[in-house]
Amino acid sequence: MGNREPLPTSEQDIISENLPAPTSKYKLKYQQYETEMKEGYKQYSQRNSRKTKSNITHQQSLRNKIDEKCLKGEEANTDDITTLDRKALLQQGYVENPYNTQQSARKLDAEIVAAEKKKQMVAEQVMIDHLSRAVISDPEQNLTIEKKESAYVLPDSKIAPLRFRKRTLHETKIRTHSTLTENVLSHKVQFDGRILSRNGRDACRELIGFFFTHDQSLTIYEYRQFGKNRTNVLPFIYKNVYSHQCGRRKGKQYRLGDFYIGANLTFLSSDHPSLPESIKENILLILRITNINQVALDSLKTASVKHEDDIIRQEADDRLVFKAIQDVLKEKLHKRGVRILTGLRKYFQQLDKKGNGLLDKEDFKQALKVFNLEVPEKDFESAWLILNENGNSNGNGKVDYGQFRRSIIGEMNEYRKSFVRKVFMKLDFNKTGSVPIIDIRKCYCAKKHSQVISGHSTEEEIKSSFLETLKDACSKSDEVSYGEFEDYYEGLSLGIVDDEDFFNIICTPWGI
Structure with a gap:
């Protein structure tokens, strides 16, 4: 021990006195290890620095987008954009943080499998119903059975009870004229x-x-x-x-x-x-x-069998008339869709004193004027003529205002509508047709909203903005009906061009 060379202070702290001194071989390995550790830490620090800068840049870009939207909202004051409209437009913040595609794909696959099972079950039931109904209901099948039954007026002890007798549905030798076959129904x-x-x-x-x-x-x-x-x-x-x-x-x-x-x-x-x-x-x-x-x-x-060409041409012409009107109104509805569509529904209901869903021409003209949705007189008259000729007036010069609104303003496609129905069915698990606001508040999640992620707004602020605009669409303060829920998203849909953007807007906060 006395012949050992003194060790550096750092090594004295690490190595016990009763251990032999490290050889030059292990000293070299330790130095290599130390060098690798330092290099690894340096690379880690550089990666962490780049990641932090990237996050700062991303958050800055989100803030810029938000500020841009706010500026656009301020400039739009001249176009009658209200605070309520701006709060409704906040829902578009979910577009910037797309819904989890992997999770969505898994859910979609499961839903497709479940839907196919439903369809298969219904198809089997249809075949069972119609392959058996024709045989059971055919009057010819009862002839032989009625004769047999009439022969046994009184019970006979020598005859076995009915449950032990061989029974058939009908006399199979009788041919029926109405029996459907599986091949025909396929x-x-x-x-x-x-x-x-x-x-x-x-x-x-x-x-x-x-x-x-x-x-x-x-x-x-x-x-x-x-x-x-x-x-x-x-x-x-x-x-x-x-x-x-x-x-x-x-x-x-x-x-x-x-x-x-x-x-x-x-x-x-x-x-x-x-x-x-x-x-x-x-x-x-x-x-x-x-x-x-x-x-x-x-x-x-x-x-x-092909339909008559003249009907096809007429229907195409009808669509062009409505498309021209929808194009005129599109810009007016772009940022005010939620407020105008929900407002129109309330206005129509107030005018509909009889509660039958029908209004006359002057009522519709007045409604369009009140909501600054005037269309050229010629186009309006053409649309009114089509709606009357197509049997929507019920012969009394009045038109169903749901049909009128769908024709004049348009409606979201079936892809978007399917998600609106899916969300409402999730909320309305008791199938009552309406959902309490308290349940809406519980189910709505704003964690993935761009302003929440950027720190510009809190979850509660985004949720409150949504509930405020939704409540404005409702006739009751404590619950939302399906029609009101649909109107809200119908209005929101008018300002969204891409179907996938709408998918993110509706699926992200509701988690479907």
Whole structure:
């Protein structure tokens, strides 16, 4: 121990006195290790510095965007942009922080699988109903059975009880004239639909329809789920041959060409006594096709009967008239959509003293004037003529104001509408048709709003802004109906061009 050279102070602190001195080999390894550690720390510091600078730059760009929006909002004062409009426009802040695409993709895949299961279940039920109903209900099947039953008027002890006897549904030797086969019923087009209604329970019904080419008939079924495990599939519109009840094709039988995404199917409510009372309150039941089996449709189109060319031309001309008006109003509605659409609904309801949803020409002209949505007189007259000729006036010179608004202002596409319905169905888990404001507050999450991330606003401020603009759309202060919820997002949709931007705006705060 006495021959050992004194160690540097740093080594004396680390190495115990009773250990042998490190050899030159291990000293070299230690120096290499020390050099690597220093180099690694240096690289880590540089990366951390770059990351911090990147975050600062990102936050600065977000602030710049926010300031830009505020400046634009101030400049827009001359265009009648109110504080309420600006608060509604805050919802666009979710566009800057897209919804988690990986999480969204997983949810979407699960939803697609669940939707396919529903469709398969409904399709199986349709086949069961119509393959068995024809046999059971055919009067010929009862002839033999009635004769047998009449022979046993009194009970006989020598005859075995009914439960032990061999029983058949009918005498199989009898041929029936109305029996459908699986092959005949397989030539069909399956589609999803929703009811055009402001009633939340009706608007959110899950409807799946079928159009059969063998006799040009159609049927619509409703899929209902009670809790997690209990489901029910029942006919909503019974299988029959139906005709258009309004529009250019009024009175004409439904054909294959009438089925496409966005098409309307119209039925007289009085012809379907089993419909819910809320639907029978209206003269017409209007069902919008939201999705369709395009493969089956394309394969059957070759044998379909073409519609008259003049009707197709007339419908195209009608769309051009409404498109011209919508283009005129688009700029006026761009930043004021939420306030104007919700305001129009309230205004129409005040004018509708009878509560039947119908108003006359002067009422609509006055409404457009009140909300600074005037359109050229010629275009207005053309639109009014089309709405009257297409059977929307019910023969009394009045038009349904829901139809008028959809035609003059337009509406969001079915992709966007599907997410609005999905959110409302999530909120309205009891299927009452309205949601308490307190539940809206609990479910709405503003964590991923750009202003919250940048520190410009708090979660509570963004949430309060949303609730304030939503409450303004409501007739009751403590709850939101489906129609009011839909109007809010319909107005917001008018200022959003990209579907994916709308997807982020509605999916991010609601977590769907």
